Each structure stands twice: as C-alpha cells, then as structure tokens.
Amino acid sequence: MLYDITRTLSPRTAVFPGDTPVSIVPTLQMRAGDACNVTAITMSAHAGTHVDAPRHYSDDGAGIDAVPLDALIGPARVVTLDVAGAITVTDLQNAIRNTRYATRDTRLLNAQFSILNFTRLLIHTRASEVSDDVWDDAFAYFDPEAAEWLGANGLRLIGTDAPSVDPAASKDLPAHKAFLKHGVIIVENLCLRGVPDGEYELIALPLKIAGNDAGPARVVLRR
Ligand SMILES: [Zn+2]
16 A cells, blocks of 8 residues: 655645745647657745755755665654644653553653664644645744754754744744754645545655755655
C-alpha cells in the first residue's frame, strides 16, 4: 500500500506570503502546431512539498544536492499531534507514548524515552486538512527545545505537514537551526490526510539542484 503524501503543484499552490508563486507556462503546444507539449516552470524552491537543505539557514550549509539520500529513504513513524502553536517535548513524549506502549509505569516510560526507536518522524497536524491552494499561518511549529530533544535523541529526519518548523513570522528560525545542529533533515508541507499513525517506509527524494537551499520533492509512504 502506497500513500502519496505530496501536495500538488499548480499556479494555485499556496506559498509563504511574499514568496514566488508557482507559474507553469507552455512554451510549445501541439494545439498550436508544435511537435510536442513543453512547459516552463517558475517557482520558489519551498513551494509545495519540499526538503530543506542546510543551505536554507546557513551560507556554509550543504546544498540540496549534498543531502545524504540514506536519510531520505527508510523506516519512519507517523504521529498525529492535535496541537495549535508550539509543539513541546511533552507533546512529543505523550504522542509517542500513545502510539507505542500502553503502560502506566512512569519509570518504564521515562526509560523508553531516553532513546527514540525510530530515526524518521512525520508529524500529522491540522495543517493536512488545509487545501493546497490556501495559505494558513496558524500552523503548529516546533518549540526549539523539542527540536533539540529530537536531534539529541538521534533523529535524522523530521517531516511536517505545516509550511515550516518555525512560526510563519519567525526571523531567526530557532527550530530550523536546532535541527541543523544535529544534522536532522527537514521535510515541509506534507499532506498526511487519511494516513493512519504507525510505521512506514518513507521515500522522500528532492530534485538534485546544485548547491540549492531546498528541493521540491515527491514523498510517499509504503506500508
Ligand atoms: Zn522550506
């Protein structure tokens, strides 16, 4: 079973306020007597579902063509979080606990949290209910401490259905930077509508654009 968790790109795709909209213009058209159909695409590298490269928040960071592919393919955990505003360490611990073990022994639970048993985590929030052509900046983002906690616990990839891991108005991007510090790759603008929580194989492959700050990606989950 495959789940396509990619948002559809079109000229209606919602982008960050002020960012370049998606434009798809035919340059050859069979209807007009050309031999084939060809289009030219102009868009922000962060439009729709995409993978952020470290270059996005650091001039010295790796470009999208240098992001390790093995982090982008492999087992992943999908967890629903019904959070508005900042996702905290406690939110993550509660959600992971609910999908993992039904035990009331808090000593056991705390021991289980010392190491995550997954290295790729996709967060399913209300943002998945927002359609591709609507910009809604009231999305859940990561408290920098939560990003730090995930990175320190060995996470390699974080995916979110929100347009960013930081608030829309953030200028200093503290969650991006906390993930970067630990080498955690960020995938944004997923659509997890209809995807049950659980374990999957993730395949998230961004376009190979030399030295770029991000790459649009087709992202799928396989049961
Ligand atoms: Zn981005």
